[in-house]
Amino acid sequence: xxxxxxVALVAWLTAGCQSAPPPLAFxxxxxxxxxxxxxxxxxxxxHAAVSIMNPIGAGFGVLGTLIxxxxxxxxxxxxxxxxxxxxxxxxxxxxxxxxxxxxxxxFAISRAEEPRPSKDREKFxxxxxxxxxxxxxxxxYATYIGFRALQSSAAYRPRIDLVARLVSLxxxxxxxxxxxxxxxxxxxxxxxxxxxxxxxxxxxxxALQANPSRxxxxxxxxxxxxxxELARQLM
Numbered sequence: 001x002x003x004x005x006x007v008a009l010v011a012w013l014t015a016g017c018q019s020a021p022p023p024l025a026f027x028x029x030x031x032x033x034x035x036x037x038x039x040x041x042x043x044x045x046x047h048a049a050v051s052i053m054n055p056i057g058a059g060f061g062v063l064g065t066l067i068x069x070x071x072x073x074x075x076x077x078x079x080x081x082x083x084x085x086x087x088x089x090x091x092x093x094x095x096x097x098x099x100x101x102x103x104x105x106x107f108a109i110s111r112a113e114e115p116r117p118s119k120d121r122e123k124f125x126x127x128x129x130x131x132x133x134x135x136x137x138x139x140x141y142a143t144y145i146g147f148r149a150l151q152s153s154a155a156y157r158p159r160i161d162l163v164a165r166l167v168s169l170x171x172x173x174x175x176x177x178x179x180x181x182x183x184x185x186x187x188x189x190x191x192x193x194x195x196x197x198x199x200x201x202x203x204x205x206x207a208l209q210a211n212p213s214r215x216x217x218x219x220x221x222x223x224x225x226x227x228x229e230l231a232r233q234l235m
Contacts (some may be wrong), residue, residue, distance in 0.1 A: 043141030
């Protein structure tokens with residue numbers, strides 16, 4: 001029991017604490033020679049999450065943390081069931097939306113066929129495919145996809161947290177930015193923050209489960225918004 005409590009506490013304290021790489025704006029002068037981009041398979045969480053940023057249980061020590069950890073696990077399992085009922089694949093939806101948005105930004109987009117190593121799910125790739133007829137690689141990983149409430153009594157809103165970078169064939173980083181949909185002004189000032197649509201809320205977990213299609217549409221809205229914002233950064 002003590003070991004379980006320790007594991008839960010460590011997981012709680014370290015969740016979301018990974019620091020994003022420093023931002024680097026895209027220089028318009030780079031567009032002269034940048035036409036073809038290869039998008040490598042984005043890094044994704046295994047499951048869409050449902051979390052509370054400041055849960056009541058966190059104020060009751062290790063036992064409270066364990067309770068909240070179990071609550072979060074149950075909520076994530078419920079979300080997996082909801083999205084399955086809606087026949088919605090969030091990973092495929094995000095990958096497609098990112099490719100379409102980047103194409104609309106004026107680039108010819110190709111997709112690397114090699115799967116992303118599981119060890120690189122939440123970090124940039126250490127190396128990229130070779131001998132491809134492209135000018136740069138678009139490398140993206142998402143650390144959070146799902147829904148989040150600011151506190152236990154607050155409504156849930158869609159939340160996506162991703163980090164993107166554009167790397168030239170020579171290995172030079174041309175662009176790098178963390179973008180968060182469904183954020184608050186109190187979060188990391190280095191991130192590009194996109195407020196969630198206030199008309200798309202779910203008062204509790206039961207509301208998230210009540211209409212799977214509506215829940216999936218809410219997540220798709222967030223995906224479309226964050227993908228288009230990335231494209232704007234590359235225009």
